[in-house]
Amino acid sequence: MLEEPDTREKSRIDPSVNSHRPASEKSQDISHVLASTFKDLYTKDIIGKDTLSNLMKTKNGRSSYHDRYVAELQQAHSEYSLRIKDADMLESHIIQARARAAATESQAYERMKEEMGDVYDHQGLLTVKSAFSWCVDKDLLEMNNLISPQDYLTTQKPRVEAPAAMKSNPGKPTIAYAMHVSREPQDDGYTLIPSSKKIVSGMNESDLSLTLESSLETPKRTKTSRERPNQSKPRPKWKDEPSAKDRAEGWEKLQKLKDRHSFLRNPRFLPPNAQQSGTSLVWPRTKVGKTEHVRKEMDEQSSTDEPVFLAKPTVVVFSDYSVGHVYETSLELKNLTSASRTVRVIPPTTPYFSVGLGRFPGEGGVVAPGMSCKYTVRFAPDSLGDYEDFIVVETQAELLLVVPIVARRPPPILTLPRVLNCGCCLIGGVKCVEFLCQNIGLSAGTFCVIPKNQWPASNLRSVARTYFSEQPPFAVSPSLFVLQPGEATVVEVVFFPTTAEKSCQMFSVVCDNCQVKDISIEGLGQLIALELVSVSGKTEPPVVGEVHDLTAEHFVRFSPCNPHSGQQKKVIIRNNVHLELPFHWQIMKPNLHPLLPGETPEPSHIQFHLATDDVFHVSPITGVLAPCQEQEFLFTFCPKELKDYHSVCHLVLRDVPQLPPEPSDIGVLQPVRTGSKVSDVIVMEIEVKGSTEPYQVLLEPYAVVIPGEIFICTTTRRQFKGPIVTLSVPSVEFGLLKLGEQTQATLLLTNITQLEASWTLMERHNSQQDHEDTQILVEPRRGVLPPLASCSVDVLFRPQFCQRYETELDLTVENGTGCHLSVRADVQSPQVCLLNSELLLSELYVGVPAKATITLFNQTLLPSHFSWMTQLQGKQAELYTASFDPSSGTLGPNASLEITVTFISHSDLELTEVAALCEVQGMNSPLVVGIVASKIKKLSVSYSLPSVCSPPDDESLSTLLLDFGDDVILKRAVTKQLLITNQTAIPAPFTIEAEYFTCHASKPNNHSEKRITCVKKLLHSFQAKKVEEKAHKEFVSSLLAHGKGAAFFVLPNTGMLGPFETQTVDVTAYTDMWGEYRDHLICKVGDLQPTVIPMQMKVTGCPLYFQMTGPRPDDQNQGPITQFGTHVSGGDTVSRSLRINNPTMFDIRMDWETYNIDQNDRKLVDVVVAYGHAFPVKDADGNEVLSGAIGISGGDIQTAWERNKTPGSEGTSDSLQSMTSGEEEEYVSKDDCEEEETCLYSSPAKSNLLSVHIRPHVGNLSDYPYCITPQQIVIPAKSSGTIHVSFTPLTLSGSGHESRCVGLALGFISLDSGMAACVPGKVGRAQGLDLEPVRMDLLAVVKPAVLLVQMEEDEGVLEFHASAGDLLRAESEKLVVCEFDITRALKLKNNSEMPLHFRLGTQPPFLVLMPQPRARTSTSSNPPTGDSQSLVLQPQHIMQVKVAFRCSMSLLDHVDQADEEVYPGVTLIECARGGRKLRFQQYLLIHYSNNSLQTVPLCAHLDLATMRLSSDSINFGFCYVGQTHIIEVSLYSYGAHTYWKSVIDDGDSHVFRVTPDFGLLRSKELQVTSCSQCLQISFTPGEDREFRAIVVIQSPLVKTPVTLQLQGTGSFDEVYRSD
Secondary structure (H helix, E strand, O other): OOOHHHHHHHHOOOOOOOOOOOOOHHHOOOHHHHHHHHOHHHHOOOOOHHHHHHHHHOOOOOOHHHHHHHHHHHHHHHHHHHHHHHHHHHHHHHHHHHHHHHHHHHHHHHHHHHHHOOOOOOOOOOOOOOOHHHHOOHHHHHHOOOOOHHHHOOOOOOOOOOOOOOOOOOOOOOHHHHHHOOOOOOOOOOOOOOOOOOOOOOOOOOOOOOOOOOOOOOOOOOOOHHHOOOOOOOOOOOOOOOOHHHHHHHHHHHHHHHHOOOOOOOHHHOOOOOOOOOOEOOOOOOOOOOOHHHHHHHHHOOOOOOOOEEEEOOOEEEOOOOOOOOEEEEEEEEEOEOOOEEOEEEOOOOOOEEEOOOEOOOHHHEEOOOOEEEEEEEEOOOOOOOEEEEEEEEOOOOOOEEEEEEEOOOOOOEOOOOEEEEEEEEOOOOEEEEEEEEEOOOOOEEEEEEEHHHOOOOOHHHHOOOOOEEEOOEEEEOOEEEEOOOOEEEEEEEEOOOOOOEEEEEEEEEEOOOOEEEEEEEEEEEOOOEEEEEEOOOOOOOOOOOOOOOOOOEEEEOOOEOOOOOEEEEEEEEEOOOOOEEEEEEEEOOOOOOOOOOOOOOHHHOOOOEOOOOOEEEEOOEEEEOOOOEEEEEEEEOOOOOOOEEEEEEEEEEEEEOOOOOOOOOOOOOOOOOOOOEEEEEEEEEEEEEOEOOOOOOOOOOOOOOOOOOOOOOOOOOOOOOOEEEEOOOEEEEEEEEOOOOEEEEEEEEEOOOOOEEEEEEEOOOOHHHHHOOOEEEEOOEEEEOOOOEEEEEEEEOOOOOEEEEEEEEEEEOOOEOEEEEEEEEEEOOOEEEOOOEEEEOOEEEOOOEEEEEEEEEOOOOOEEEEEOOOOEOOOHHHEEEEEEOOEEEEOOOOEEEEEEEEEEOOOOOOOOOEEEEEEOOOOOOEEEEEEEOOEEOOOEEEEEOOEOOOOOHHHHHOOOEEOOOOEEOOOOEEEEEEEEEOOOOOEEEEEEEOOOOOOOOOOOHHHHHHHHHHHHHOOHHHHHHHHHHHHHHHHHHHOOOOOOEEEEEEOOEEEEOOOOEEEEEEEEEEOOOEEEEEEEEEEEOOOOOEEEEEEEEEEOOOOEEOOOOOOOOOOOEOOOEEEEEEEOOOOOEEEEEEEEEOOOOOEEEEEEEEEOOOOOOOOEEEEEEEOOOOOOEOOOOOEOOOOOEEOHHHHOOOHHHHHHOOOOOOOOOOOOOOOOOOOOOEEOOHHHOOOOOOOOOOOOOOOOEEEEEEEOOOEEOOOOEEEEOOEEEEOOOEEEEEEEEEOOOOOOOOOOOEEEEEEEEEEEEOOOHHHHEEOOOEEOOOHHHOOOEEEEEEEEEEOOOOEEEOOOOOOOEEEEEEHHHHEEEEOOEEEEOOEEEEEEEEEEOOOOOOEEEEEEOOOOEEEEOOOOOOOOOOOOOOOOOOOOEEEEOOOOEEEEEEEEEEOHHHHHHOOOOOOOOOOOEEEEEOOOOOEEEEEEEEEEEEEOOOOEEEEEEEEEEEOEEEEEOOOEEEEEEEEOOOOEEEEEEEEEEEOOEEEEEEEOOOOOOOEEEEOOEEEEOOOOOOOOEEEEEEEEEEOOOOOOEEEEEEEEEEOOEEEEEEEEEEEEEEOOHHHOOO
16 A cells, blocks of 8 residues: 555556556666677677777778778778668657657546546546557668558548647437437438538547557556646646546447347248358357348358258168059158258159158158158159159258158179170171170169160060071070079171172160160171182293193193002192181093183083092091181002093082072071081182003013923923122211210111022221221121121220211122112310400499390300309409309300309409309310409489489588478378389389387288278278278377377388489378477488488477367367357356377376457457466466576477376376465476577577567457356366356346347467477477457347237237126125126237246236146146246247236225325226226236336226216195106116115105116126116105205216105195196
């Protein structure tokens, strides 16, 4: 309390304590901020004045470079000083302008507070316009390239001081006066008023807005005039300016007037996308707060965005059906909106489908939200074909809902190919081909095969009348067949070609389900085509003039030969047809008839006779000519007699079909020939001739002379010559032999004589030495051959050296004739050479096989065997390996062979002395190949990006960056590619992985993959897609299981990099936390050093999601639209519970703020100034926990990943608890939390003392009417938290006003864990105001509690009519007073969208007869009244209320009461005809739960009874004593009927009599309210004197009785005696 005067004294000078005030000129030293931010760049030594002065002193001209440097430095320092001076001047000007603007705004604010008075709370209502633009120099700012206020503010009018003070008029017209009293034309929202004069002249543009342009907060204290030295008296108001209270009231009433024209339409009859229509229950709701033109465009658009009804199934399908049956299924239509809807179903257009009556969940054909109606769809097919139709569903939406209907049987599937190839057939022939046809489908079918040109046909039976379906030159059978599933049949195709060409016809296979499949039948018709290819031997054509056969095409002549000898010739004939042709040969006699040149032989000259000489033969005589192949025939000529032979060989083909006749009519189809006529046809005639010649025999001796005498019967022999032995071969050729090998030959010795022969076979030797060195061995050398016998002799050759060997063997026959045998052989040794003795390898890489070729050449005719040695020779042989292909083999005579050499180097040393050896069998020394290579290269790898092609140098590698972008959306995978190029031919394995954000994905085994594949086959495509999505989600979860927030998945991460191969590596970033990530990609290739490639990305988004909406990948920061519906003004608070799920591995803290959105708010940006932490940690009571020190969160708050690694750790609760428990907690100061310079990201423990954030204006911060509890909540990792959003309905003034409450809740996200907020060098995450908050739209409507009153008469008053005469009832000759009620009914309808709670009440003589609940029965005879029972009327429901007017005798007491005593609401009405009525006026009171009151006027008219006599007095005059005189009077009654009785007062009552003395006055007509009754008054005087009496006519309903004065005088005078 003692410091309060000081605070007030300070407020005199400072503008406002709630607004940000600029600091003074002296407090703008920001060097410490620059030093902490830029560190050495700001604090290191600079070249100051002293340094420059010293340099100038040393300038003595000895060094031109020094002088030039000092001059330039002096010029730079002068320019620097000038700029610093200008900057200081500009800074001082801005500071002073801000100070002046703040003082001006403070004074204007104080003046507005005094003008407003204490009417409203000033906080948040009064703001002033910024005066900064008037205090700063615009030209100066623009000169220094700074933004001036005129650049972002609208054009401002010049400031004009207020006019002189004038006395305000207390009777100024207000808005309420203009709306209720003034007769000036008013703005009703529809009519354009041309007058430019406004009702309220003092309202400027800023007064019409509830939130003005300035962002300064209002002060909490008001100033007095005594505290302001510059103002001596209060600021006067302008002329005719209304007060602030009148302006607020007028504006509110004007808004109410406009809102009355915003009629609420039934959402059932609005399009689904209208603003007030029933919103969809399944589609996400649109954002609120749209402008008027956007809402107008939405109204003009069709309601095609949101479905009204959902059809289940979406497509009505009939899959199994047959003809003659009716099938049914159900169609369900579900209402997806939040309003009840009517639906109309238009039946299908085709006669095969029909729709039955719908089954609705309620009465009236209305489908409630979320409910469904069902229709029965019937299908009656007339064939097995496919049917398609649709059902049209009409709703209030402009777009019709179309439900397709499909009837489709699974078709039978035939294995019949689409092309049936019958092959080749001779013209005129018939070929039958069978094809297997099986039905592998799921349904049976009847199939008909018809020509394509006959389809479509009206009746398949009429088309398929025959077994064959014919379309020349093809016929198919059977033409009609039936196949069940799995059955098969044989389809036979008959091909009968008529022309030598390829034939193709189309046939249609028609199924009974109206499906047609076209098949093509192909075949090739051919003519016989044979060709004589060649004849062996010498070709001798016929001699000119030589006779020959008339029809033979070919001629073969045999050379002359002796009888009984033979000759042969080979004849090759080719079959040029693709068919097998059976044949046989016939040897016929020639048709020899002389013809002139050009003459055609006559058929009669051609005769066919078999040859009888049997000298010509053909082999083979019969057989089959293979298709398109050559056949060799052997013609043999064996003459028997010495003469010339002449015959013709006919090649006859068997079973050749006859050519079809020419068709007489092209249009007439020929029937199928089941068996065509065939015959043998002569296709080739070869004329053969042969001649014989006699034997030529030479006898030696030509005579046999037997000397001497020969005795009879004695044998005489004569020996002519000795035995002769012949050899089977004239010479022996051993050919080429390899030295060291031996060979032998076998000779056959034959004794051709009848003499026994003794023979000897020996080599002819020239000398004894040759005999000793002989290389020929004969076994046996000698022997004896019997006559005509043979024996074999082996000749063995064993060479001893390389030579060309030639010798002779002599066959000596004792006493006979021998012969000579020459023996020859070539003996050589292997000799192989290399064509290139040096192997040059151009490019050689370490460990990579290099291939080259060398050539081996065999210099001899001997096959030479070679083999390569596997081990290289030389000093460096151990560093290299080589292989040869082939490594061994045999070279043919004089052949060359290329040897492929595969050479592998295991070192990068220069190749100098290495050789390979090849051993050749038979050669003394091996072949040597020297290997020479250039420089051996090592492994070299380069890295690049697909879009960047750079040379593989170190400089480009240092600039290589794998940037994933600055706009990576959370949980959305982003893939970048890295190219790894092998610059050498060395294959090498590679491994790639991230340094920090690594991941290890377990590949599914084969069993799981097979299971997924099997599931895909069994499930529907949609379900299979769900299975794939689930598997992918589990895969991503396994990658991010380490809890670091991101993972870089490399594919492939391992593999083999081939020679000169470029491997594309996909690096995919998966994230589940936001932040700026940096990491290194470690690439290890072969034995090279690992290569580090930097990676970076910035991830935006929110990992949290609400349970009711689920994850929103496209709009992660958008929460649900929480709609509270419509509520009663001033009603109870409504709360909604929302669960927020945290799928990450970190605890996330959310701080909630609620804002109110005003449509008239013209503010564009919000400037948020935070001191210290924008959202500090608070305890359960809302108090800041970390005040003055910063807690090391790593010790108290752990992530889920850390908790999993920490044994015994416990999870945190939903809301942040106070840290005052017994656990240890470490605090450090802010200076101790500064990071090292190597950290790439700021630590979360380091906070700024002051932070300013500029953001788009979202609304006015307020916790009313929306509020979120708790405002600060910690959502544990892998868990969820619950917040409660509450809405407190506004209290509206007036009965016809509706208020739309549009709000916004922002949830700011923070991380309390140090590991979660920042990992030095790897990740940094923004928090609080630096991060986009979670947005949740709030919407509610507040309406006053008003029920619609419906009466039978539209007069607005519930009227009752009663008659007081009904109070009396005659029972047992007594009048009984009975009270009665007159009951009238009215209806109360709740037209709002909310249930209304209310009580009914009224004042006597009215009472409310309460409606009874249906489930409750009452035994009381008196109905309950509405004063104690609370009622509830649901939205769009009607309640009938009965109000009674209770008529009792006490009501008649109001007739005679004075005016001042009359009860309020009671009026006595005098009627024109003398009747009277009592009018009772009261109100039916409807007391709502929000203490608001609605009245319904009640009026009751009670007809009173009024009596009157036709005369007030009767004077009988003089009457004779004892004689009765009668006079009649009329008793009139007006109004209610009444009972009456007459009483004669005490006096002379005994002489007067009234007849009748009682009765009922009631009119016999209903509409007549008056009646009368005749009363007879009799007077019988008993003596002669004057009699007087008073007749009193009384009625219980008439308080004042009617009196009749009676007077008469008795007399004995006979004059008065009557007859």
